[in-house]
Amino acid sequence: MKFLPLIWAGLWRRPGRTMLTLVSIASAFVIFGVLQGFTSGLDRLVANAQADVLVTASRVGPLDLMPLADLAVLKRTPGVRAVARIVFFGGPFRQPGAFLPAQAIDPDEARALDDQLRIAPAQWQALKATRSGALVPADAAKLYGFKVGDRIPLTPQFYANKNGGKAFPVDVVGIYPSNPDDNVFGGVVLLNYDYIDQSRVSGPGTVNDYLVRIDDPLKSGTLALAIDRQFANSPHETKTYSLRQLALASVARLGDVGLAVRLIAGAVFFALLFSVGSVMIQAGRERIVELAVLKTLGFGDAALAALTIAEAVLLCLAAAIAGLLISTALYPVVMKTIHFNVKAGPALPAGLIVAVLLALVTATIPAWRAARLSIVDALAGR
Amino acid sequence: MEPLVSVRRAIKRYKRGSESVEVLHNLDLDVAPGEFLALMGPSGSGKTTLLNLIGGLDRPTEGQVLVAGEPIDDLSGGELAKWRSRHVGFVFQFYNLMPTLSAERNIELPLLLTNLSRAQRKRSVASALELVGLTDRRKHKPSELSGGQQQRVAIARAIVTDPTLLVCDEPTGDLDRETAEEILGLLQLLNREQGKTIIMVTHDPKAAEFASRVVHLDKGALAAEPAVAA
Numbered sequence: 001m002k003f004l005p006l007i008w009a010g011l012w013r014r015p016g017r018t019m020l021t022l023v024s025i026a027s028a029f030v031i032f033g034v035l036q037g038f039t040s041g042l043d044r045l046v047a048n049a050q051a052d053v054l055v056t057a058s059r060v061g062p063l064d065l066m067p068l069a070d071l072a073v074l075k076r077t078p079g080v081r082a083v084a085r086i087v088f089f090g091g092p093f094r095q096p097g098a099f100l101p102a103q104a105i106d107p108d109e110a111r112a113l114d115d116q117l118r119i120a121p122a123q124w125q126a127l128k129a130t131r132s133g134a135l136v137p138a139d140a141a142k143l144y145g146f147k148v149g150d151r152i153p154l155t156p157q158f159y160a161n162k163n164g165g166k167a168f169p170v171d172v173v174g175i176y177p178s179n180p181d182d183n184v185f186g187g188v189v190l191l192n193y194d195y196i197d198q199s200r201v202s203g204p205g206t207v208n209d210y211l212v213r214i215d216d217p218l219k220s221g222t223l224a225l226a227i228d229r230q231f232a233n234s235p236h237e238t239k240t241y242s243l244r245q246l247a248l249a250s251v252a253r254l255g256d257v258g259l260a261v262r263l264i265a266g267a268v269f270f271a272l273l274f275s276v277g278s279v280m281i282q283a284g285r286e287r288i289v290e291l292a293v294l295k296t297l298g299f300g301d302a303a304l305a306a307l308t309i310a311e312a313v314l315l316c317l318a319a320a321i322a323g324l325l326i327s328t329a330l331y332p333v334v335m336k337t338i339h340f341n342v343k344a345g346p347a348l349p350a351g352l353i354v355a356v357l358l359a360l361v362t363a364t365i366p367a368w369r370a371a372r373l374s375i376v377d378a379l380a381g382r
Numbered sequence: 383m384e385p386l387v388s389v390r391r392a393i394k395r396y397k398r399g400s401e402s403v404e405v406l407h408n409l410d411l412d413v414a415p416g417e418f419l420a421l422m423g424p425s426g427s428g429k430t431t432l433l434n435l436i437g438g439l440d441r442p443t444e445g446q447v448l449v450a451g452e453p454i455d456d457l458s459g460g461e462l463a464k465w466r467s468r469h470v471g472f473v474f475q476f477y478n479l480m481p482t483l484s485a486e487r488n489i490e491l492p493l494l495l496t497n498l499s500r501a502q503r504k505r506s507v508a509s510a511l512e513l514v515g516l517t518d519r520r521k522h523k524p525s526e527l528s529g530g531q532q533q534r535v536a537i538a539r540a541i542v543t544d545p546t547l548l549v550c551d552e553p554t555g556d557l558d559r560e561t562a563e564e565i566l567g568l569l570q571l572l573n574r575e576q577g578k579t580i581i582m583v584t585h586d587p588k589a590a591e592f593a594s595r596v597v598h599l600d601k602g603a604l605a606a607e608p609a610v611a612a
Contacts, residue, residue: 002494002503003494005483005487006480006483006487006491006494009480009482009483009487012482013481013482289478290478290480290481293474293478293480294491295463296437296439296466296472297466297467297472297491297492297495297539298463298464298468298492298495299467299495300459300460300463301459301460301463302460303495375434375439375440376434376439376440379439379474379478380430
């Protein structure tokens with residue numbers, strides 16, 4: 001710590017140059033932060049996808065409805081711990097383009113299946129007790145200003161109401177904390193299946209998907225095959241896969257994002273390496289006499305090299321942190337622009353490691369020169 | 383009395399391209415503790431080279447340099463750096479202060495290599511500043527100080543670790559006469575009142591008058607020593 005004023009002063013020897021260098025490094029880290037946030041967000045998406053929860057859907061497609069009778073078959077399958085029905089009930093809300101995700105479920109089934117849901121027992125009870133009840137995730141409640149007791153008209157994409165209208169009025173009985181890491185029911189409005197099923201014109205007694213929690217995630221592959229085998233040659237053949245497989249497939253559809261990101265970030269940092277490296281060498285050259293004086297005062301070769309490296313590390317870390325903070329603010333805008341909705345993963349640890357590596361590489365030559373500096377030659381201007 | 387500095391049959395050769403130039407030839411010199419020695423001579427006579435050997439900034443090609451009985455040319459690079467930080471204070475012609483540091487931070491530099499606490503370092507810096515009469519200028523950067531004030535800061539930096547020896551290379555070479563005399567008076571004060579041994583390279587006979595002994599170098603060898611009144 002006692003050397004910090006010396007390191008800091010060295011850094012600001014030429015404030016204009018230091019600022020420009022800071023800005024160029026920070027800009028690179030803005031790009032890095034967004035790209036790294038995106039890839040680690042995708043990684044987290046896959047990592048959080050539960051391998052022990054399977055989705056059983058119609059082989060024809062996700063919108064093809066399956067009979068509710070399949071529920072009993074699935075529950076009887078060995079290795080299955082819990083099964084929950086789902087009807088997709090999301091649709092536009094208040095304005096075109098705004099989508100409110102909602103699912104019709106059986107509260108007891110959903111509660112048994114998704115252990116990541118942060119819904120209090122009293123809220124489950126309220127849903128069960130109110131036929132037209134709805135449990136709303138906190139972020140949707142905040143976005144639309146919902147509160148408990150509100151009646152909201154849902155307008156699902158695929159269903160009409162038996163009363164002749166398009167809207168399905170539901171009553172908010174609880175607001176539960178959103179959990180973006182819960183990709184089962186973590187961010188949707190939960191409704192009573194019975195109410196929805198009896199109110200809709202088409203598809204009574206059917207579901208879109210079944211979610212199946214199994215005992216052993218290592219057996220997800222064989223169990224998925226066993227489930228599909230039970231419905232083979234029936235009018236409703238199924239296709240079963242784990243949530244993790246679904247997440248992996250979604251990510252794979254984007255192509256090798258990791259490689260693309262690494263190539264872009266690599267190109268940016270390769271260019272940065274030369275620009276920052278030349279600035280560091282130039283700065284070291286201008287300070288030969290100052291370094292010689294420090295050596296005269298008793299600073300050893302290693303100490304001078306360490307001071308030079310510390311300056312570079314401080315500069316790169318400060319710029320990286322600034323760049324990464326800007327990237328955090330910029331990330332949602334970028335995602336909106338490219339029409340992706342991937343929550344940013346952590347970029348700071350990787351960013352800091354890259355910043356330190358950048359500093360070490362760019363400071364190597366000036367540090368080596370500082371250590372090898374001949375006091376007599378430097379003071380004589382040779 | 384045992385000399386504080388003994389230069390024994392020192393030869394210094396430099397490589398200049400393919401040529402080897404001998405700057406010091408078999409030079410012997412003793413400096414007693416508490417002495418204020420002026421090294422004079424024309425340009426190229428080897429004054430600064432000799433000063434560099436005594437200050438541990440360079441090593442003789444042949445011969446030996448002993449300070450307080452210790453042959454410093456036997457020390458490794460790291461040991462020599464440590465030795466310099468403990469035993470020698472340096473004053474240069476062009477002050478050589480760190481331009482981005484305040485006066486007190488410049489003076490504190492040699493103390494960063496010690497185990498002193500922050501409070502102890504502050505106290506030592508305050509004493510050195512007081513001694514050179516710049517307490518009110520402690521927060522100023524070198525560019526905000528006059529040449530004489532910068533040299534005072536450099537002297538404070540040289541004495542802040544209480545070294546055995548002060549080596550000064552043309553300390554008044556960049557100053558006007560009046561300021562030069564102030565600086566020389568300060569060096570004389572350090573020599574007389576604090577007992578610092580000072581070796582000063584100078585071109586200026588007026589500056590040499592402040593020394594207790596003057597040694598002339600010519601073409602890398604000592605010339606006869608005329609007596610100088612202190």
